[in-house]
Amino acid sequence: MQTGPSQLLLPGPARQPHYSGHYCQSYPLLYQERGAAIQEEERHARLNTPIFVSHLTFPGMPTFLHFFEPRYRLMLRRCLETPNPRFGMIMTSKTGSPNTDYGTILEIRSVQMLPDGRSMVETWGSTRFRILERGSLDGYMVGRIERYAPSA
Numbered sequence: 001m002q003t004g005p006s007q008l009l010l011p012g013p014a015r016q017p018h019y020s021g022h023y024c025q026s027y028p029l030l031y032q033e034r035g036a037a038i039q040e041e042e043r044h045a046r047l048n049t050p051i052f053v054s055h056l057t058f059p060g061m062p063t064f065l066h067f068f069e070p071r072y073r074l075m076l077r078r079c080l081e082t083p084n085p086r087f088g089m090i091m092t093s094k095t096g097s098p099n100t101d102y103g104t105i106l107e108i109r110s111v112q113m114l115p116d117g118r119s120m121v122e123t124w125g126s127t128r129f130r131i132l133e134r135g136s137l138d139g140y141m142v143g144r145i146e147r148y149a150p151s152a
Contacts, residue, residue, distance in 0.1 A: 066119075090103035102131070103128070107126050
């Protein structure tokens, strides 16, 4: 008979306790809240394009932007952490709400970070897009988009 450390610690086959049924019955409200949180996280994973709400721009058009609001400064930092820094831009309506479903993807060409945290950003319009689904992440809009080519 072998008496190594594994035999002393695990005398029989390892069994994993099953808690989910107990958790569901004992804490139904927490279980429902966690399920809703997981669904929201999965939804946000699909909403992977940050969207800046500002003015009209087109593919092939250079656009110079001044990021000063904390939410858009955060959006810019997150964009710059990706291999291809870009974001979508849509224009606001006359009422100030972002009610349009079409915009332009802007590729970030250069960024000048200012000492107070603001940024001057040079972008280039690459393609048009249509918003399929929208949401919010830390105060700025995000969306699931598809490239859009208007019919001639």
